[in-house]
Amino acid sequence: MPDQLDVDVAVVGAGLSGLVAARDVLASGSSAVVLEARDRVGGRVLNEDLGDGKVVEVGGQWVGPTQRRLLELAQDLGVATFPTYSEGENLIEWRGSVRRYRGTIPRIDPRALAIIGATQARLNAMARKVPLAAPWEAPRAARWDRETFWSWMRRNVPSRGARDLLEIAIEAVWAVPSADVSLLHVLFYIHSAGRLEQLLDAEGGAQDRRFVGGSQLLALRLAERLGDAVALGAPVRRIEHGEQGVTVEADGCTVRARRAIVAMPPVMTARIAYDPPLPGHRDQLTQRMAQGTVTKCVAVYDRPFWRDEGLSGQATSDMGPVRIAFDNSPPDGSPGALVGFLEGAGAREWGRSTARERREAVLGSFARLFGPRAARPDRYIERSWADEEWTRGCYGCSFAPGGWTAFGPSLRAPIGVLHWAGAETATVWNGYMDGAVRSGERAAAEALASMGLAAREEALA
């Protein structure tokens, strides 16, 4: 990468959205460069090497059947998928004991389950009234944006057990406690995925399948195709912008371009200096859409021993620190891997502990669920995304109350020659890899159109 570069479009961030945006710009015949702060591509999508050509993901990893753009990208890149391991019985640790169950409905208090069912139906019906491209135009947007999801549940879910199980579900999807997030945001997000079940389910939902070779393979293959258009270790510090185009200053190189696509979580976009400074409404948006808190913990064993006992590896717990677990073994089941998530409140609490304390607590969770054998993995891997300088949280960003209705229109709207990408700007599958792909495609088409150019048709299909 030369120190100075002139291209049509400068892309900031080599996560999936930035890489896809650059792909589409190049496909249109224009030139592009991707500036990435880290020494790797993928953003919140990251493989960890297990040796012998095996990997496990410590970032986003699953794909669901309605995540069409992500599936098409994988096909295009020759990355195969395989079903998330779901054979056998699931576990729930609830009120002090561990029980087995089949399917998606754990065996807890039947009244609580009935209330959860009714609540899901009600949330799905409310969610359908939230326009994906303009949540602030929902008929009851003002009302729904003025309270937390917690206070809505408190009034509308008349069972402590149902609320506790919903809280686990909320933290599993948004990685924040239900108190952190606007009711309107929860409804938007449900609609963006389709229905609440789409967000929660393994089979048929967002956790349906995985990628052979790990999800980061998508980013790695995209980057391969982009070749020397990707600059690593080049954090962008400053963007000058005006009618004539942009000058993007990164450590070690400066790029002049006609347009910039900033492909980062909204909160991170505010850590770049802009000249002229961005308008207040855009900056204040970035102050109200915080990243969630997740630590992903993976224990690796010689084999997935839980399968012998008829267990799927999928588990839920009201005790924690692991509240959600999955079998995360490679396709051939060797080695065996369990992944446990510390999410929201738990991730924050355990984020202040030492790595050793966290490891012991996580393995303690696994042992209560899967037996004492689970306490002795061959390897233990964890990744706390809040501590990552270039991400600062996971899975994605949620609007606090008041955010969507006051600042929503600034989420995607270009500012002159600056365009915004990233999973948080997606209308469909917001916050997911599929949304990231869609946002990159949308931002590239938008930037190209603003230059009087058309994206290649198949990229927009």
Place this chain on the structure above:
Amino acid sequence: MPDQLDVDVAVVGAGLSGLVAARDVLASGSSAVVLEARDRVGGRVLNEDLGDGKVVEVGGQWVGPTQRRLLELAQDLGVATFPTYSEGENLIEWRGSVRRYRGTIPRIDPRALAIIGATQARLNAMARKVPLAAPWEAPRAARWDRETFWSWMRRNVPSRGARDLLEIAIEAVWAVPSADVSLLHVLFYIHSAGRLEQLLDAEGGAQDRRFVGGSQLLALRLAERLGDAVALGAPVRRIEHGEQGVTVEADGCTVRARRAIVAMPPVMTARIAYDPPLPGHRDQLTQRMAQGTVTKCVAVYDRPFWRDEGLSGQATSDMGPVRIAFDNSPPDGSPGALVGFLEGAGAREWGRSTARERREAVLGSFARLFGPRAARPDRYIERSWADEEWTRGCYGCSFAPGGWTAFGPSLRAPIGVLHWAGAETATVWNGYMDGAVRSGERAAAEALASMGLAAREEALA
């Protein structure tokens, strides 16, 4: 200012808190430098020149009788105070008509007023249960941090009129709609000021008096005393920190020091690059404590003509865009000045308009309140703090729901050799100039103590 400098303490930000911190470090016999991004000192405290030695403030301006550290600072610096003009009758525009009233209680629906009185008493009683140094330890902290102030009002204030008037009050104090802010934060803030009346009142409250020569005179005189220890036009981009001290890189100069005091609103502290990166819990705090939204609008006339008609210049409106107005004339009443605030929702809405549209709407408000004469000022001044690159909002920062209980402990806690100042870190008069002064004194004492040095006694008295 040389390019390279070695001092004991590097202070980032020349608002009141940073200047006071540097004053105390120097007073202890240690060396300090203050690095300021702007070409002026004062941060959110700023005079606008009216000519003939007269000024009007476009930032923080008032002082109340219990703001002891601010009053003592003014005395020490030889800056006099004078009472906010409060003679005559106040105005309220309510449900389409403008009425006069005396004292602090506007003449609206008596039932609404009775409910407001009871609500104030109840909030004051709840607020007293919130420990100022640790709001997350309040007996009901978890409960109070899980909902917005809006949803609390909705359940507990059984009068639309009362809620509407309280909403104006909330926006006048926090510069955000009641939906944006955690109930626990509102209670903390009330306790931090004493009682809700302290926040709202002119006479005897936070708007009691003003500074002769304008509030920025405090910052200007402090900076004078600090002499060449203040570097302007030196935005800090990067802070390396470790057991050996800090290296602070600003545009044009690099400072090595034993300690750094970062004296900025929390959200702005995250826009500096730290090496090593800050821990996740500190970074995620900065994502959950957004700046409010205020545009301060001042109309200047040859004389304060409203006084002739027995009006104080103080007004409240449920129509807007000006919801709160004050007589903001210099001490001798020449020229006359009215200040109108666009706050919270109104400031955001009007922030997307043109300057011309805003001016017309603001002068329209003044004319409805003070008569047609008010529509023709000699001069019109406005300041939108959300658009200011180095502040990004006003008056201060409010925790969204969930913020205090999850991240509160990271608000003031030093990270190694990094200390935090700024009005948002104060326990008493949080968010006010008085809190800024106290936070600067606390941070300096904390930094000095960590080096085994004592602050001079009078600074801590």
